[in-house]
Every structure is written in structure tokens, then in C-alpha cells.
Amino acid sequence: MERVPILKIGDILLVSIQVDMSDQTAVALQEDLAERIVATGCHGVIIDITALDIVDSFVGRMLSTIASISRVLDAETVVVGMRPAVAITLVELGLSLNGIRTALNVERGMELIAAERDHDRHDEFDDGSDVEPTASP
């Protein structure tokens, strides 16, 4: 069985799917990614599907599951590079890809993850008050 390689780039895991995956390969990728997230402590996963000429319900479900698993493991998943014909077909198939973040390309995906982490960091140190500091008289 073929396995999809997972690259670590800084704080991000990059998966670029280059083959027409069998269902077994898709399931293995799901498991490999979960392990790598934990082993590396990465907080972002980018799945590049530029090379995929179809996404059916099995791969669609795999993408949703990866997004859910990574969220539980404190990582953000962004799917990038979906072809227009694939997007049109997904909608007609009835697949909603709920809960999956998407971006145009890898670069935008990285920006999205960075912005998300930044936002979370501010939330952590937020004391709960939304009041702007005002100069006392």
C-alpha cells in the first residue's frame, strides 16, 4: 500500500496528496497524521489537494475526520488547492465539508494558521474585560 508523505515545515505539517489514494491509503494518512501531530507538537496541518482530480465521500469524510482529530490535539487543519471542478462536484454530491477550513494555496493556508494561533494567544492572556483602557483624569 502506498503512503502519503508528511513534511514538517517549521511549526506546520504539510501533506501534499500526489496520488489517487486507495481507501486504505486515506485511512493510513489519517492515523499517520495524528501520530505526527503528537510527536512533533505542531499546531498546524496543511493538506494540499491541488493534484486531486476528484474528492468523493470517502476522501471528504477523511478530510473532516483529520480536521476533528487535529482540533482535539490542539492543531488547526486547512485544506488548500481544491480545484473548481472538484468544488462544484462536491456540492452536487451533497458533501458539505462542515468544519473544514479551506484556503486558496499553501501560502494562504500558512497565513490562516498563523493568524489563528495569534488570535488564540491573545485570548489566553485576556482578562475577560473588553473595556478599552482610558486615561484617568
Added chain:
Amino acid sequence: MTSGVDLSRPQAQTVGSDEDVVRVRQLVRTVAVAVKLSLVDQTKVVTAASELARNTLVYGGGGTVEVTAVDNGRRPGITIVFADSGPGIADLELALTDGYTTGGGLGLGLSGARRLVDDFDIQTAPGQGTRITITKWSR
């Protein structure tokens, strides 16, 4: 580019493993390109074929897929037959409902495939296996 596929005859692919489902997708793509379906229509028919071939494998216990380049005199198209001698489908209307699954799937294979093609015909009965014929015409 030569496809290596003889379009004058139906092309058969047995479905006995998930690697065979990949082969079905590739065969359907080759014929869909040859009959000049648009890129979106190629994508739709390959996606439908992927769903139905997986059903043949998972629920039908394996079977065969036959892909044929067709022509109705006005336009070319692609016809695909998925056949298995598995348990068949008792309640077809229910099986064709979005979200209905007996296998822990998303329940979008049958209903979604029907939306993605122009013609969809299904013959099935309990104990009689399942035979699904789909056609996508070029526009």
C-alpha cells in the same frame, strides 16, 4: 496522448479490492476524456463511478464494472455498468435517501451519484445482486 483503451468495445474491470476502485476511476477518466466530456462533467462522472464501485466492493462483496463509449446520434457519452451478486437492496427508496447508510458511511454514494449523472438505472432485489447503469452525455 494515446490512452491505450479501445473505445469501440466495452472495457471491463473487476472490483475485488480498493486498488481496483482506483483502477475504475482511471478507466472512467480515460473514456470520459476520449468522448470529450467537459472537465466538470468528467469530474462528476468519475466521482459517481468511485462511489458506485466502492459500493460494489463493500456491499456487493465485489463484482465487475463495464465502461463503454456511446453515441445517441446527437452526442457522445459514457455508459458505466456496476454489477455484483451480493445481497441486493431491499428498500431502494430508503437506500437512495441522502444520509442513509448501513455501513457507517456518509450515505451519499447512491443519492449523490444519481445527481451527478444524466441517466441512472438500478436493478436490485434481495438475494438477486445489484446492477446499476449510469450515463453521462457530453454537452
